[in-house]
Amino acid sequence: MKKSKILLGTIFVAIIGFMAIAADHIDAPATKGTTADVTDFYAFQAEDTNNLVFVANVQGLLSPTATATASFDGNVMIEFNIDTDNDNFENLVIQAIPKNGKMHFFGPYEPATTGLNSTVFEGATKSEVAITAYGTEAVIATNEGMKFFAGPRDDPFFMDFAQYGAILAGNASGFNNPGSDTFAGSNVLSIVVEVPKSMIGGSGTINTWVEAKRKQ
Template identity: 45%
Template sequence: MKLKHLTLASLGIIVLSGLLLAADHIDAPSTAGSTADIADFFAFEPAEGSANTVFVVDLQTNVLPELAYGTFDEAVMTEINIDLDGDLVEDKVIQAIPREGIMYFFLGEPDQTGLSSRVLTDFPLGMVSISGTTATVETTDSGVKLFAGPRQDPFFFDFFQFNAVIGGMAPEGFKTPEEATDTFDGANTMSIVIEIPNELLGTPTAQNALGLTVYKTWVTTNRKS
């Protein structure tokens, strides 16, 4: 097994996946403007009764609306952590690692948990191109679908009105959805998407607010030490 030591750079919000959404744009100064900065994490079934789970990680970077593609930082590994026994410690991890125009995906049981991770190459899930001008989705023989590249920011937020309200400059308060301006319209994030059969992950044991059995999952980014 090829091992590389990485240290934790940024921690995404913990979610129980059924369909829960989290938005956290621009983290600590050391991660802002790079793909170490986690913006959103989504986890859901692609269809009712499906035996697959979809994970979407949006990473913040300086991707302008008029640019077709941004860049994944090759010093950063994105890791989707999955807790199968309810102790809030990852039992399975999906790792996404960019190298020379390719995003490589791996699945494994971590030999380190918490603030440090190692690249686990025993179970490669597949790879997808992250260069060129055409976004592609790869489907592997094991039924895993992979994507990595820019996508429009899904976060709807009237940033300027929010600042006005917080600063006491907008006594009328927040605007209605029809009146509000989406400050992030046209902005992009660098997205990593994987649809994976549940049989590769293990049996989910958590329950969400709707009483559905789901995976307890969170995302981290790790930078090479």
């Protein structure tokens, strides 16, 4: 589970470019090396400042060869959780489930239950987008002011692990600029949702996190 805090509305506008990030890259024991591994979670203000973007990347460290055959797991649901009243429980969720070459989205909606035991509310707003194939132009779908994408992308997370190791060993005092991108050339499977702020509160502060939930 990845968790971040971001701001909405006029307060958020004052810090354009702010990005909330959480990452693990196959170091979560329960999901390491599985199709449920969430490598990164990003939440940021869209180019249209009335919207927010949520990005969940899964199945990290894919080589170009592996990316060509990689696919989203139909038994794994990605859930974007949004806490609007700062009680650390989700008030709204957006759920993404792959099936038959498409990513199906539900929400945002108020869940009947919170925590790990989620269900899909069939009465929620339903959207879908064709999953973009590797090496092809991105397919983007729209519905009720929202935008959706699902498919392979170059891993955007920058980390110089060699320099990080040198710092830990006491052989370096800090990172180089720009440093070496350890993840260069590797890919992830990405799920992107752009949502109007009016659908999730419009202004103030929200907590947001993402979970991968395997069908039992």
